[in-house]
Amino acid sequence: MTAAHLPLLEARALRFLRQDEPVFGPLHFQLHAGELALVEGDNGSGKTTLMRVLAGLLHVGEGELHWRGAPLERHACQGEIVFLGHQLGLKADLSPRENLCMAAGLHGCRDGMTPSTALREVGLLGYEDEPVRQLSAGQRKRAALARLLLVPATLWLLDEPYANLDRHGIALVNRLLETHIASGGAALVTSHGAVSFHGGEPQRIRMHA
Template structure:
């Protein structure tokens, strides 16, 4: 009989995941997978738990129930640190450092994507010439672009992107889409939250719709 190649596990597998605040359910229980080369678009109204879900996946909040498995392994803190790059509402950058110093510091802390350098990332995100600008002097859109540069440099295969299109013009939205496309081509995966389908990367995408105190469903698009 011919050998059957083993099936690779999902890059992210979630089973029975639930979270409550002050004994009030926020989301769950949720069951979904995200494969390498795939994006999961998380939708829902304000208060549906989109940001909370990403923070639970990143390990910033503790789930009340369920399991999280990354590339076939339980999502312990050390694995999350290597495998996940989280882009939240705040830039997670230091105001008193220059843009370049911020990226150099974060590369030293988290490592760097093979073949990429902090200087190169400025051109990719449209911030050429701002390497020596203090973070506090950048606009909200420029800070978001610098956060995208940080995301691009990180070697983590799983991106958690909370409202990545916020504070970006049409060119910035297209930049996010191109970055997600390239990341998925390299074997990565991404979860993106959004209020609606007005912006979504043109890649293989599943949909996860959250409703307050209601189970969500995930399906291929």
């Protein structure tokens, strides 16, 4: 298989155990560039745990993870995978602009994108320099979404990205996803039904313990 046709991410018999009890798995899936996958399952089925394993925040219990055809090594894909979870990864005493400048310093910026441009794209014009702790829950989520726009990550891991967003924010997430997928990126998303994706039928990963 040529490099162009290799999956970005592949899980082979992936399982996670907590105190020797299975949380999920075994899971088998491949995600290629230009693909969106929806992670589905009941509450407690391990959706968030899976995302944290893929993000490197939890160790693989059993099975294998491959990135671009090779065993996944975190240093090899540094900056290529970005995780947005319930904890947004924002420093509360810094402004959205300062948070994005820190992200840019660590991972760089997409071509033509700056912290100010990203914040404007997500509707935070006028709030760029307010401390994050003074923003509403929806505005904080938008600041975190701006980080997705800013850094040149290939794979987005989005755990309930629609939480704390109004209908305009939900539409924003869907628009960001469509643009990212159309430009050759990939995404895994957990959601309770807010996804409205017009780029083709997404792959579905069903969680089971």
